[in-house]
Amino acid sequence: MEDAVKLRILTLRDLDAVTEIDYSLLGKKRREYWATRLEIIETSGVPSLAAEINGEIIGFILGSASGWEYGIPENVAWIDTIGVKKEYQRRGIARLLFNEMVSMFKKVGVDTVYVFVNWRDLDLLQFFEKMGFKKGEMINLELRI
Numbered sequence: 486m487e488d489a490v491k492l493r494i495l496t497l498r499d500l501d502a503v504t505e506i507d508y509s510l511l512g513k514k515r516r517e518y519w520a521t522r523l524e525i526i527e528t529s530g531v532p533s534l535a536a537e538i539n540g541e542i543i544g545f546i547l548g549s550a551s552g553w554e555y556g557i558p559e560n561v562a563w564i565d566t567i568g569v570k571k572e573y574q575r576r577g578i579a580r581l582l583f584n585e586m587v588s589m590f591k592k593v594g595v596d597t598v599y600v601f602v603n604w605r606d607l608d609l610l611q612f613f614e615k616m617g618f619k620k621g622e623m624i625n626l627e628l629r630i
């Protein structure tokens with residue numbers, strides 16, 4: 486499987502494909518949301534990535550390593566989103582995307598990666614645990630207004 490998968494940089498031209506994958510995973514069409522997200526990935530410090538098979542996008546990862554933002558130190562990066570089409574899951578695609586992003590993070594001096602996961606998203610939790618993530622030092626504070 487891995488041989489057939491090509492990783493490349495994700496761009497705004499992938500808006501339709503990303504919107505469809507997100508829709509198939511979460512059941513909501515969020516084209517405008519993804520348009521905004523894909524517009525800003527070029528300022529994320531590292532490229533976001535698409536995984537393709539035969540020219541079709543089957544997964545993607547968005548990450549950011551913009552050290553200057555919000556006073557966050559330069560050694561810290563974030564995985565913002567990762568998604569793989571249902572019919573291609575459990576074949577190592579997310580692992581491939583993740584490993585490539587980590588190697589790009591390392592090249593820009595990152596040594597710690599953060600990710601926010603809803604505790605109900607078991608697939609994501611189990612995936613990130615498998616990639617070596619542990620519960621971090623930060624806690625999520627929330628105020629309803």
Ligand SMILES: CC(C)(COP(=O)(O)OP(=O)(O)OC[C@H]1O[C@@H](n2cnc3c(N)ncnc32)[C@H](O)[C@@H]1OP(=O)(O)O)[C@@H](O)C(=O)NCCC(=O)NCCS
Nearest residue numbers: 507567568569574575576577578579580608609611612615
């Ligand atoms: C989490 C997700 C990205 C994993 O993608 P994937 O390509 O299937 O992951 P991989 O095949 O690379 O998995 C690597 C390892 O992670 C673990 N893992 C991945 N998905 C898992 C799951 N659903 N349950 C348990 N473990 C899982 C396994 O240990 C797996 O290795 P194995 O298959 O050899 O056991 C995918 O399930 C997904 O896209 N879920 C929806 C995420 C979402 O809602 N994103 C926001 C919208 S875009």
